Amino acid sequence: NSKGGMTRELFGEVEMRWVDAYFPFTDPSFELEIYFENDWLEVLGCGVVHPDIVQSSGRGEQQGWAFGLGLERLAMVLFSIPDIRLFWSEDPRFHTQFQKGEICTFRPYSKYPPCFKDISFWTTSSFHVNDLNEIVREVAGDLVEKVDLVDTFTHPKSQRVSNCFRISYRSMDRSLTNTEIDQLQNKVRCEIERKLSVELR
Numbered sequence: 115n116s117k118g119g120m121t122r123e124l125f126g127e128v129e130m131r132w133v134d135a136y137f138p139f140t141d142p143s144f145e146l147e148i149y150f151e152n153d154w155l156e157v158l159g160c161g162v163v164h165p166d167i168v169q170s171s172g173r174g175e176q177q178g179w180a181f182g183l184g185l186e187r188l189a190m191v192l193f194s195i196p197d198i199r200l201f202w203s204e205d206p207r208f209h210t211q212f213q214k215g216e217i218c219t220f221r222p223y224s225k226y227p228p229c230f231k232d233i234s235f236w237t238t239s240s241f242h243v244n245d246l247n248e249i250v251r252e253v254a255g256d257l258v259e260k261v262d263l264v265d266t267f268t269h270p271k272s273q274r275v276s277n278c279f280r281i282s283y284r285s286m287d288r289s290l291t292n293t294e295i296d297q298l299q300n301k302v303r304c305e306i307e308r309k310l311s312v313e314l315r
Contacts, residue, residue: 120183121146121157125191139164140180150191157187195220224286228259231299233306234278234315241310249309250281253301259284276315 121130129149137143140161147154160181168178186201193212195201200208207223243263250258258281265278281302283295307314 121148124188125150125157135159135161137161137180139167148191151196155187155190156184158183192217193220196222222286224259224284226285226287226289228282228284229290229292229295231281231283231295232264232278233281233299233303234265234276235306235310235312236315237275237277237312238310241312245310246279246306249305250302253305254281254283254298257283257285257290257295257298 125148131147133145133147135143135145137159141164143159143161145156146158147156158181160179163178163180168176186198189195190198211218211221247261250261260282262280263277264280267276283290283298303314306312
């Protein structure tokens with residue numbers, strides 16, 4: 115039918131099924147579901163418009179059909195978004211992933227809180243932030259979400275430059291403890307001092 119054909123145009127050759135449903139303005143009512151991410155996902159609802167509504171609109175005994183396509187469901191498939199509740203999130207980690215006119219794959223992020231640790235040191239002429247990032251990743255692995263430069267200070271007499279970086283630690287599947295992150299941060303400090311030849315503050 116036309117609804118199934120439209121669904122195939124949008125989602126490709128996916129497994130689909132019609133199920134009985136309830137909507138207040140149609141009877142009978144149906145939903146079309148597709149098999150997506152190992153589960154059945156509702157993509158549109160439809161039904162025969164209730165005769166009272168048709169008559170009150172001045173269409174007499176005519177029969178009317180109504181259907182609605184869930185735009186959020188379409189976006190879930192196009193962008194590989196696993197949970198419809200993310201559309202109501204105010205978390206910038208969700209919104210900033212998408213740009214007008216571009217289709218990209220959603221990058222999952224943790225629901226657990228971050229743990230922030232700062233590190234400051236006097237830099238040298240050979241220092242490069244990529245070297246710092248590499249060391250932090252080597253020590254802490256996937257627990258590191260990002261490394262940001264938060265402050266720069268130049269000594270008025272010596273003209274030495276000091277940078278302060280904030281390391282954001284976050285796990286995808288659990289809350290991190292301050293104790294375990296302190297241990298990682300100490301390892302990071304030791305490796306930075308040893309490999310980059312900088313002076314920690």
